[in-house]
Amino acid sequence: MREHLVEDAYTCASCGFCRFGCPVYREIGFEGASARGRMYLLKRVFEGKLGYTERVVDSFYMCAQCQNCKQLCPTGIDFGEDVAILKEMFVREGKLPSYLFPLRDNVIEKGNPFGKDAEERGEWLPGKYQTPEPSEYLYFAGCSASYASTRIAKSIVKILDQIEFDFTVLGKEESCCGSPLERMGEITKAGELMEKNMEKFKELGVETVIVSCAGCLKTFTHSYPKDFKVLHVTQLFDQLMREGRLEFQKELDKKVVYFDGCDIGRHCGIYEEPRNILRSIPGVKLIEYEYSREDALCCGGPLASSQPDLAHKIASSRVREAKELGAEIIATACPTCMVNLKEGAKLIQIEMEIQDIPMLLPKFLKKG
Amino acid sequence: MSLYEALCQIVGEDSISRDELDLLCYSHDLAPLPQELLKSFGMLNPEVVVRPRSTEEVSRVVEYANRENLPITPWGAATWSLGGVLPIEGGIVLDLSGLNEIYEFSPGNEYVRVGAGLVWKRLMDFLGTRGFEVGVHPTSAPSATVGGFIATGGGSGVGVTQYGSLGDQLLSLKVVLADGRIIDTDPWDSWFFVGSEGTLGIICEVVLKIYPKGEMKHLMYGFDALDHGVGFLQFLNGIRPHFYSFLDEEFIRFLNQKEKDLPGKELTVAVTLSGTPEEIAVYEKKIDEACQGEKYLEPLAVEEWEERFKIVLSLKSLGPTFFSQEIRIPIRFLGKVLVELKELLKNERYLIEGVGGDFGSIHILPLIMTDERKKSEFFRTFSLASSIAEIGYKYHGSIYGIGLYNTSHLPRIHGHSLNVMRDIKHAFDPKRILNPSKTTQMRIPAFLFNAVPRMMGSAPGLVSTFLKAVNLLPGRLIRAGLRLMGGKLR
Ligand SMILES: Cc1cc2nc3c(=O)[nH]c(=O)nc-3n(C[C@H](O)[C@H](O)[C@H](O)COP(=O)(O)OP(=O)(O)OC[C@H]3O[C@@H](n4cnc5c(N)ncnc54)[C@H](O)[C@@H]3O)c2cc1C
Ligand code: SF4
Ligand code: SF4
Numbered sequence: 001m002r003e004h005l006v007e008d009a010y011t012c013a014s015c016g017f018c019r020f021g022c023p024v025y026r027e028i029g030f031e032g033a034s035a036r037g038r039m040y041l042l043k044r045v046f047e048g049k050l051g052y053t054e055r056v057v058d059s060f061y062m063c064a065q066c067q068n069c070k071q072l073c074p075t076g077i078d079f080g081e082d083v084a085i086l087k088e089m090f091v092r093e094g095k096l097p098s099y100l101f102p103l104r105d106n107v108i109e110k111g112n113p114f115g116k117d118a119e120e121r122g123e124w125l126p127g128k129y130q131t132p133e134p135s136e137y138l139y140f141a142g143c144s145a146s147y148a149s150t151r152i153a154k155s156i157v158k159i160l161d162q163i164e165f166d167f168t169v170l171g172k173e174e175s176c177c178g179s180p181l182e183r184m185g186e187i188t189k190a191g192e193l194m195e196k197n198m199e200k201f202k203e204l205g206v207e208t209v210i211v212s213c214a215g216c217l218k219t220f221t222h223s224y225p226k227d228f229k230v231l232h233v234t235q236l237f238d239q240l241m242r243e244g245r246l247e248f249q250k251e252l253d254k255k256v257v258y259f260d261g262c263d264i265g266r267h268c269g270i271y272e273e274p275r276n277i278l279r280s281i282p283g284v285k286l287i288e289y290e291y292s293r294e295d296a297l298c299c300g301g302p303l304a305s306s307q308p309d310l311a312h313k314i315a316s317s318r319v320r321e322a323k324e325l326g327a328e329i330i331a332t333a334c335p336t337c338m339v340n341l342k343e344g345a346k347l348i349q350i351e352m353e354i355q356d357i358p359m360l361l362p363k364f365l366k367k368g
Numbered sequence: 369m370s371l372y373e374a375l376c377q378i379v380g381e382d383s384i385s386r387d388e389l390d391l392l393c394y395s396h397d398l399a400p401l402p403q404e405l406l407k408s409f410g411m412l413n414p415e416v417v418v419r420p421r422s423t424e425e426v427s428r429v430v431e432y433a434n435r436e437n438l439p440i441t442p443w444g445a446a447t448w449s450l451g452g453v454l455p456i457e458g459g460i461v462l463d464l465s466g467l468n469e470i471y472e473f474s475p476g477n478e479y480v481r482v483g484a485g486l487v488w489k490r491l492m493d494f495l496g497t498r499g500f501e502v503g504v505h506p507t508s509a510p511s512a513t514v515g516g517f518i519a520t521g522g523g524s525g526v527g528v529t530q531y532g533s534l535g536d537q538l539l540s541l542k543v544v545l546a547d548g549r550i551i552d553t554d555p556w557d558s559w560f561f562v563g564s565e566g567t568l569g570i571i572c573e574v575v576l577k578i579y580p581k582g583e584m585k586h587l588m589y590g591f592d593a594l595d596h597g598v599g600f601l602q603f604l605n606g607i608r609p610h611f612y613s614f615l616d617e618e619f620i621r622f623l624n625q626k627e628k629d630l631p632g633k634e635l636t637v638a639v640t641l642s643g644t645p646e647e648i649a650v651y652e653k654k655i656d657e658a659c660q661g662e663k664y665l666e667p668l669a670v671e672e673w674e675e676r677f678k679i680v681l682s683l684k685s686l687g688p689t690f691f692s693q694e695i696r697i698p699i700r701f702l703g704k705v706l707v708e709l710k711e712l713l714k715n716e717r718y719l720i721e722g723v724g725g726d727f728g729s730i731h732i733l734p735l736i737m738t739d740e741r742k743k744s745e746f747f748r749t750f751s752l753a754s755s756i757a758e759i760g761y762k763y764h765g766s767i768y769g770i771g772l773y774n775t776s777h778l779p780r781i782h783g784h785s786l787n788v789m790r791d792i793k794h795a796f797d798p799k800r801i802l803n804p805s806k807t808t809q810m811r812i813p814a815f816l817f818n819a820v821p822r823m824m825g826s827a828p829g830l831v832s833t834f835l836k837a838v839n840l841l842p843g844r845l846i847r848a849g850l851r852l853m854g855g856k857l858r
Contacts, residue, residue, distance in 0.1 A: 010688040010741070013681045014398045016445050016511035020489060029419050029466055030385045031393040031446075040393055049403070050392070059389055072510060074678035075685060290493070 001085050006046050008077050012039040018069035018079065021291065023298040023314045024062055032059060035069045035079040042082075057095050060086050061306060064314075065183070066262040066298035087185030100184050103305050108189055111175040112143040113305060122171025124150040129157060129169045137167035138206040139233075140197075140220075142213035143176050144335035152212055152335055155358040156233055159365060163245050167210065170200055179215040182223060183302060194224055201228060210236055212358060214263035214334035221268055232264060233358055234333050238273035241280055247366040251283035257327035258286065259318065259341065260296035261334040274333045274357055281364050287325055297321075299344070301336040308343075315344025319352055329353045331360060371438070375418055375460075378428045383466065385417045394461045398449040399773065400689045400740040401750075404835040409772070409811060410847040410857060412458030414441070419463040423542055423550060423572040426462070430570060430801075431548025433460055439804050439858060442566040444485065444516025447508045449692070450771025452520070452565050456811070457804045457858050464515055467572055470494055478578050479539055484515025484571045500578045503531035507723075510677050515571040520769055521563035524696070524723055524731040526676070530610045530642065531579075533726040535562040542573035546797035565771060566803040568796040584610070585641045585648045588669035590633035591661035597635030598703040603658045605699045605728055607651065610642035612724045616706075619719040622683050630668070633661070638672050680721060680735070689740040692733055693753040697765030699730045708759045709734055716749065731768060732760075744828035751825035770807045778810055800858055809856040816853060 018035040019025050025034035032038070038059060044050040065080035073079070090096060096104070106115040122130060124146075132138075139160070145153035160167055175197055178190035201209065208229040211217045220230040231239075240246040256278055264270050271293045278286050291297055300314025319341055322330050330352060332338040338356045345352045375384050385391075394417050395406075420426045433440045439459030446453045455461045467483030470491065474480070475498065482491060488502070488509035495501055504527035506517050517525070518541075522534025531537065538558040543551050546569070553561070561571055591597030597614065604612045615623075615636045623630060630636065639655060641648045656663060672679070684690060697705050702722075709720065709732070717737040725731045734756060738749040757767045757777060766781055767774055778786055786808070793800070793808045805811040824831045838846060851857050 007685070007688070010739075011685040013684045013690075014396070014446070015508065015681055016447055017677070019445070020487060020510055029383070030387070030390045030417060030463070032385070032387060032390040037389070037393040040396060041389060044392065047403075055387075055389060074681035076682070290497070 001089070005042060005082055005085060008082055009039055009042040009046055011075050012036065012043070012077060013075055014040065015074060017072040017074060020072055021068035021295060021297055023064055023066060023068070023300050024303075024310070026297075027300075027310065027314050027317065033062065035063070035073075035077075038063070039077070039079070052090070052093075052095065054097075057090050058097055060090075061097055061100075061184075062303070062310070064262075064298050064300060064302040066302070067266045068262075068295070068298060071266070071294055084185070087183075088187050089185075091185040091187075096184060096186075097306070100306055103180060104184060104186060104189075107176050107180050107193070111193070112147060113176065113180050114143065114147050116147050118172055121146050121174060122169070124154055125169060125171050126157065126161070128161075130171060132170050132173060132200070132204055133168045134204045135166060135168040136205070136207045137165070137210060138201065138204065138208070139167050139169050139210045139212075140177070140216060141169065141174065142211060142216040142335070144339070145212050146174065149335040149339060149356065152356045152358050155362050156212055158362055159237075159246070159358070162365065162367075163240065165240070165245075168204060168206075173200055177216045177219045178223065179219040180305065182219060190223070198224065198227070212356070213336065214261045214268070215336055218263040218267045232268070232270055232273070232333065234274040234277055235270060237361075238276050241277065248281045248361070248364040249366040250364045252281050252360075252364060253283040254328040255285045255287055255326055256329045256331050257289060257322050257325060258292075259289070259299065259322075259330050259332045259337055260292055261301070261332060261337040262296070262298050264333050265296055266294060270333075274331070277357055277361075278331055281360070287327060289321060289325065299337050299340050301334070301340040304336065304340045304343075311340055312343040312347045315340045316348045316350075317344070319345045319350050319354075320348060323350050323352060327352070329355060329360075332356050371436075372416060374432060375416060375429065378432065379418055379420050379425050383419045383421060383425075385419075386415065390417055394443065394463070395455065397446040397451060397453050399451060400691065400746075401451070401773075402740060402743065402746065402835075404839050406454065406456075407843070408835050408838045408846065409456060410843060410850050410855075411454065411456045412843065414455035414458055414461045417461040417463055419466045421466045423467070423544065426464075426467070426570055426572050427544045427548045427550050429460070429462065430544050430546065433801055434547050434799060437799055438801060440570075440801055441803050442519070442570055444513035444519070445487065445508075445511045447512045448516065448520050448769070448771065450769050451773045452769075452771035452803070452806060454772055456772060459801075462570065464513065464570070464572075467515075471573070473498065475500060478580075479575055480578055481573065481575045482514055484513060484518070484574055486514050488512055488514060488517065495578060496581070499581050501581045503527050503537045503577060503579055504534045507676055514574050514576070518562055518571055518574065519564060519566050523563075523726045523729075524694075524768065526611045526640075528726050529605070529608050529612060529724040533562075535559050537577045538562070538574065539577055540575040541571055543569040543571055545569050546799065546802050565769070565807045567793060567807045568802065570802070582642045583645055583648060585652060586666065586669035586673040587639045587641070587652065587655065588664040588672060589637045589639070589659050589661050590631050590664060591635045591637070592633055593660075594634050594706065595703060596660040597637060598706070600637060600659055600661065601702060601722070601724075601730065602699050604637070604639060604655070605724060605730070607654065609639050609651065609655075611640040613638050614722045616720040619721060622686055622719055623679070625686065626682060631662070631664075638669060640673060683719070687737040687739065689738045689746065691736045691738055691746075691749045691753070693756040694731055694733045694768040695756060695760035695765050696725055696729045696731050696768045697760055697763050699728055701763035701765070702730055705732060705759055705763050705765070708762075709756065712752070712755055712759065716752070729765070743832040747824040747828035747831050751821040751828075754821045772806050772811070775806065775810045776812060778808070804858045805856065811855050811857060812850065
């Protein structure tokens with residue numbers, strides 16, 4: 001682990017290519033906020049000229065691990081991965097920044113980042129889905145859609161119910177997927193949550209887990225054992241559309257830009273399915289960000305719980321760019337992006353409809 | 369009022385940093401020079417980094433610095449490797465990356481007006497989606513700034529062989545002079561600032577010629593015999609394609625270690641043509657006829673083009689340190705220079721890249737692989753920089769760029785005109801606040817600078833120990849010592 005970091009620190013050419021798409025550097029503007037800057041700090045650490053002081057640790061926690069820089073780096077450095085290794089080490093050495101304590105404690109104690117009761121988790125579910133039942137498909141709503149952005153989860157359940165798709169939901173028995181803990185370097189604790197969820201999946205004989213949160217998607221595909229299939233809801237809907245089971249009829253005469261979140265995009269390689277869905281809504285004019293797909297710029301969402309001001313500032317840049325493109329709706333495929341972009345719009349007082357794709361769909365659905 | 373407060377009043381708190389980590393990050397550039405060496409140059413640390421958002425802000429910052437007699441070091445993206453951005457005299461680092469707007473795009477009159485801190489890639493992407501392109505760009509385009517490329521000469525890069533150097537593309541510059549005055553230049557006096565390395569003025573705005581996007585074709589050839597390859601390159605120089613470059617055998621060998629599968633020829637030449645399909649066809653035929661080597665399939669050439677920004681650096685992990693000294697020579701001497709370079713470097717792990725330049729020149733970039741952690745090995749490699757330069761001078765060429773590290777070569781490069789250069793510097797910047805100790809001033813007395821590399825070559829261990837000892841001295845004492853020996857410090 002350490003060897004890998006040393007190798008990267010000395011391989012870094014200081015070329016600065018990584019600055020181009022770095023959401024944090026773009027917002028702050030000073031070298032210390034870029035991957036190149038932090039690679040240099042690492043080098044100084046390995047030369048024995050700098051210690052892992054609070055300031056240094058903090059600076060690594062400022063990286064959104066969006067992996068845009070990995071795309072651009074000519075020497076093949078995956079800086080987001082280096083940050084993950086460092087964070088794990090910081091946690092082991094008791095150096096987790098204190099502003100992350102509440103988040104950590106909430107997830108560990110309550111099973112969600114908001115500190116809400118587990119009892120409230122399934123409240124929004126229609127009666128029929130209140131108790132989990134054995135099923136091949138399970139919709140894993142995730143913390144955001146379970147507590148904060150319940151309209152996403154409701155829309156999904158409504159759509160699937162309407163087309164008589166057979167699935168189950170964990171509701172109260174669902175725990176956080178572990179993503180927030182993993183992101184802060186609390187790998188062992190994240191593992192405990194994962195085991196808890198895995199047990200439930202096994203009990204119910206689940207073969208495919210459907211997620212609506214891109215963070216869950218990344219965690220399930222990258223960190224869970226490969227005992228089951230994972231589908232993002234946009235993948236499922238796209239599949240159902242192709243099978244003719246899902247169709248949209250009402251017109252949405254608007255310019256829509258799809259926002260490629262990092263977890264679903266660069267981390268999981270899903271770019272086309274969300275676009276296919278949007279395109280299939282009659283009237284929609286789908287437009288593209290100047291930098292999209294692999295090159296998409298992060299909204300800062302991963303920083304929203306630790307550095308909200310910075311995260312919102314970053315998001316506001318993405319909203320401004322959408323406005324300049326003439327977009328009327330920003331469509332996301334991740335509640336974290338959606339919420340953060342909304343905050344960004346608020347910050348610069350730009351009128352913009354920002355919706356997660358599942359929320360857009362129910363009213364356009366072709367009935368029966 | 370403190371320096372910080374005064375600057376806050378000009379640019380606002382968000383555009384200024386005195387964070388210890390930022391200050392560290394702004395004290396290095398691409399060159400892998402050990403900190404000991406920089407400290408023995410008497411390097412000071414910057415006090416603040418300022419990142420202005422407009423020409424007016426730059427002007428007010430510079431005016432303030434001039435009044436207070438504070439050094440200012442312009443910073444583009446720090447992708448140049450000659451120490452140009454090192455704030456060696458402390459003071460203010462002026463990070464120009466905030467001047468990144470595209471103010472005007474005029475397809476009818478074929479120009480753009482942009483901030484000097486704009487990154488080339490951004491400009492190229494912007495123009496590309498609108499059917500236009502720039503004439504010339506550096507292969508550091510993903511990070512280098514428009515102003516940085518002007519300040520470092522813009523004489524080597526993609527497009528130079530077709531359109532001339534970057535200086536030929538400049539319609540006007542907005543420059544802040546050392547006393548804070550803002551001037552607009554015409555295409556002719558823009559040349560003052562081309563290659564001025566941040567010592568004559570701060571380039572803030574650039575009006576740049578642009579071209580309707582043409583077709584492009586990429587070709588690649590391999591040569592078993594050095595003189596066939598060299599003859600071919602000389603032929604290319606005559607017909608002025610959009611871009612041409614070569615890689616030596618060692619380069620290919622290293623690339624093949626890194627997941628490539630290229631034929632191991634003595635010289636591999638890549639050519640890019642740009643124009644109408646008819647023009648391209650005519651040129652391709654001529655070039656094919658001139659080639660006494662093997663023509664490769666097109667996908668290989670396209671791949672090489674697409675990787676042009678990354679290809680050299682992709683080998684970085686094999687070093688992990690690269691050391692290089694770029695020389696520019698008249699292309700008629702290419703064969704002799706290559707033979708001498710290969711002889712000089714025969715005991716090193718090295719590779720050579722060459723790129724067609726302006727005025728019938730070719731830029732040769734020998735990259736020597738070393739490891740900066742092994743100090744004595746590194747110093748020995750470092751000492752080769754002078755020998756490489758010597759080969760350049762011998763064949764009527766020169767090193768490309770001065771910055772900080774090549775100041776010891778000043779008398780060699782400019783001869784008697786060095787005093788004229790200094791007079792020009794004095795006229796522009798009498799207090800020597802703009803990027804002091806660079807480009808026209810020899811910070812380290814020449815005799816010392818010439819002796820040290822020689823020592824580095826023969827007794828690198830001794831130099832390493834010596835530097836360690838020097839580093840134990842307080843910075844003030846080092847600076848006083850350098851001054852006593854005739855070094856030009858502020
Ligand atoms: C992978 C790679 C490829 C490269 N390819 C090329 C190439 O093809 N051709 C080539 O010539 N070079 C090349 N270089 C070297 C370097 O990238 C260029 O010289 C580049 O143009 C420097 O731009 P910058 O913005 O990084 O300038 P910096 O390195 O930040 O600055 C360079 C010098 O210019 C001064 N300066 C910067 N901005 C301004 C301004 N606005 N006003 C006044 N002074 C200023 C600085 O003080 C400094 O002395 C390459 C480097 C790398 C790493
Ligand atoms: S991973 Fe993203 S946020 Fe982190 S340094 Fe790279 S580009 Fe910036
Ligand atoms: S792009 Fe890669 S090699 Fe270049 S500075 Fe960034 S991390 Fe280092």
